Amino acid sequence: MKYTRELARIKAVQKHYEYAHYGRPTQRPTPVSFDQWFLQGIRKYEAKSAEFELMPGMVKICWPGKVPMLRTVEDFEREYKTAHLKQEVEA
Numbered sequence: 705m706k707y708t709r710e711l712a713r714i715k716a717v718q719k720h721y722e723y724a725h726y727g728r729p730t731q732r733p734t735p736v737s738f739d740q741w742f743l744q745g746i747r748k749y750e751a752k753s754a755e756f757e758l759m760p761g762m763v764k765i766c767w768p769g770k771v772p773m774l775r776t777v778e779d780f781e782r783e784y785k786t787a788h789l790k791q792e793v794e795a
């Protein structure tokens with residue numbers, strides 16, 4: 705389709721609105737899934753010498769020289785939804 709000057713202007717205005725309100729498509733990476741996010745977090749902290757023990761519905765985190773702590777999978781899911789997905793939306 706050949707654009708007339710007016711149609712080209714209208715398209716440019718529409719694109720400007722889209723970019724201003726939603727960002728450019730290349731700037732919106734798809735967020736990783738919860739499973740990928742969780743495993744990336746475990747690998748990150750294992751590199752910093754933390755040890756993890758997965759139990760049904762819970763995760764035991766042991767840092768050298770510190771008291772082990774327990775977190776539920778629901779805690780991680782809540783953190784994923786509130787922190788990680790919120791960052792993805794803002795980016």
